[in-house]
Amino acid sequence: MVTSVPDDVxxxxxxxxxxxLTLRNRIVKAATFEGATPDALVTDQLIEYHRRPAAGGVGLTTVAYLAVAPEGRTERRQIWMRPEAVPGLRRLTDAVHAEGAAVSAQVGHAGPVANAASNRRPALAPSRRFSPLGMRTTKAATEADIARITEAHGEAAKLAVESGFDAVEIHLGHNYFASAFLSPKLNRRRDRYGGSLANRAAIARAAARAVRDAVGDRIAVTAKLNMDDGVPGGIWLDESLQLARWLQEDGTVDALELTAGSSLLNPMYLFRGKAPLRQFAATFPQPQRLGVRAFGGRFLIEYPYQEAYLLESARQFRAAVDLQLILLGGIADLATARRAMAEGFDFVAMGRALLREPDLVNRYAAGTSSTSLCIHCNRCMPTIYSGTRCVLVDPAPLRVAPPDRDA
Known part of the structure; x- marks a missing residue:
């Protein structure tokens, strides 16, 4: 940790x-699934979830997650972009703007991370494989599926503009649809979407192109890009660096938010710290609860937490591309954010720290705080089933949305 930075930073x-877009500062509220849309439409709870960090001083808050198609949701209570969602989303963007912040729509397709049992539609993936998320076998996406999903990214971006969003973030990480195609482990295809990196990257590039063509220069376009999957055989830095270069050459995105890990195979690789197995198990009925407590550690692997834990990998992207970069991962201290600026990053993204203290940025600005009270216990993670929150501050949800465990 550095204690000072040069004057020109x-x-x-x-x-x-x-x-x-002009943001009032360089701090972004990262997309963290809110668990506040039980009917797959905007609620007052979702609006309040984003209004609070906006009032608390962030430059940009990110709504997560807005699927581009109904089967692209991780479960059926998530919003998918359609005309019926626009009035509620407009209320949300108006509320954020009233607090002086900007707001981004994270759009994408969950692919193999989708819960097929909940969505009552097959989960689409590069290749067939068993998914523990829906206890179903994924369906290998056809070329018609790929074309439809690519076009849907553009249509979702148009609806985001209509809804008053200032930016769109394209989800190219965590082994969602585009990210799964990038993964050599998950993509075993032998057609034009498998094999070489150029083939495996085609969907990510096409989705970004569809979004850019849909919005032009009216709003900012960013992409959440996996640097590595944290899984043997998954994408690694050499390939993700090349994809970043291609996205820059394509001119489709204004910035990259650098992430890591697989929601399908290794989610804690992104979050780091303790894995709240007992709390996750409590969201399941018996006998699944006992199974999660007994065997969940094989899925929720614990990694040591430290400030800016993705910085070392992200430095390689800063050296490789001229795109604006958003540093994510373990940023809770003002000194860490300033360090990111000193190392050439343009923005920092915060998640858990802003769940703990939505007004943290205002505290930074007022000089009354320089570090978050977040203790990185990760007990916020299981609350996605009942309204995402810091349990140390809000022990009970504002509105209970029961976990979706439909078979």
């Missing part, structure tokens, strides 16, 4: 440009 609390 951008001020993390000063206004900054993101594509065509």
């Amino acid at each position: 951008p001020d993390v609390l000063a206004p900054a440009r993101l594509g065509p």
